[in-house]
Each structure stands twice: as C-alpha cells, then as structure tokens.
Amino acid sequence: MDKENRKIKISPIRNGTVIDHIRKGQALKVVKILGIMKQDTDSVVSIAMNVDSSSGKKDIVKVEGRELLREELDKISLISPEVTVNIIDDYVVKAKHRVKLPGTIKGIVRCRNTTCITNQKEPVEPEFLVIHEKPVSIKCIYCERETKGEEISENLR
Ligand SMILES: [Zn+2]
Known part of the structure; x- marks a missing residue:
C-alpha cells in the first residue's frame, strides 16, 4: 500500500x-x-x-x-x-x-479455575488483584489462580 x-x-x-x-x-x-x-x-x-x-x-x-x-x-x-x-x-x-491498569479488576474477567467460587452457582462476582503490569498478570482474590497475557483476553466477560 x-x-x-x-x-x-x-x-x-x-x-x-x-x-x-x-x-x-x-x-x-x-x-x-x-x-x-x-x-x-x-x-x-x-x-x-x-x-x-x-x-x-x-x-x-x-x-x-x-x-x-x-x-x-x-x-x-x-x-x-x-x-x-x-x-x-x-x-x-x-x-x-x-489507559490506566486498575489495581483491582472486578466483574470483567472470569476466573480460569472451574472450581473457583466465582464459577459456581452462588452469585459471587469475580475479582482479581493486578500483580504484574508488563506483561499483565492478575490473581483471583478467592482461589489465587493467576491469569496472564492471552488468557486474560480469552476470559473477558
Ligand atoms: Zn478464582
């Protein structure tokens, strides 16, 4: 072009x-x-x-x-x-x-751990702490499972 x-x-x-x-x-x-x-x-x-x-x-x-x-x-x-x-x-x-990466991520990403409380029937909203910025890595506050890089975009709600 x-x-x-x-x-x-x-x-x-x-x-x-x-x-x-x-x-x-x-x-x-x-x-x-x-x-x-x-x-x-x-x-x-x-x-x-x-x-x-x-x-x-x-x-x-x-x-x-x-x-x-x-x-x-x-x-x-x-x-x-x-x-x-x-x-x-x-x-x-x-x-x-x-854009500014927030310190905590609430409600917009699913936890990858299928047995996590946020993936059960109870209405518990997923919540993560941002533990690393480059590359981005977040940790579930309930089960502590980490999600990073491509996995985050795959788990956006
Ligand atoms: Zn979890």
Missing part, C-alpha cells in the same frame, strides 16, 4: 474517540470489547492495522460519536496497556491520556 492510501485509511474523525497505540494484532479484540459487533450499530468504526509508528507497528481503532465507558477502558488496559485514548471534538484532540 502506498503512503497516500494509508493516510486516507486513518483520516481524522469529527467527534468521538481514537484508540491509539493498540498492540499490533489486537485491534479486533478492542472492537469486540466495545461491543460493536453486537450492538451500538450507529457508531462508525474504522480500524487500521499494522500502522507504522516510532516504536514499531501498531493498530488504531476510531469510534465516531461517543466516548468510552470505564469498563471498556479497563478491559482495553488489560489486553493492551500501552493504549492512548484521544477524545476528539470537532476534529480537535480535546483530551489525550494513557
């Missing part, structure tokens, strides 16, 4: 959110987290993969017309902690920040 085409593909949006510096190959996971496949069909979403950046290749996802929810940001931080979120207002970047 030549440079001109690439420019068109990642053209600016008027209002919405640009999720930048997504780890290469993770864009579709971000799209899945945003629930775009199943709902929210009004939002226009553009995806750019394997984009050149100063630190190698990256993916970018743009969502028009809305900002992200706290839960979505937390999930994204788990699968791609280097992400920066740009809030766009009338073509101008109004705010720009890194």
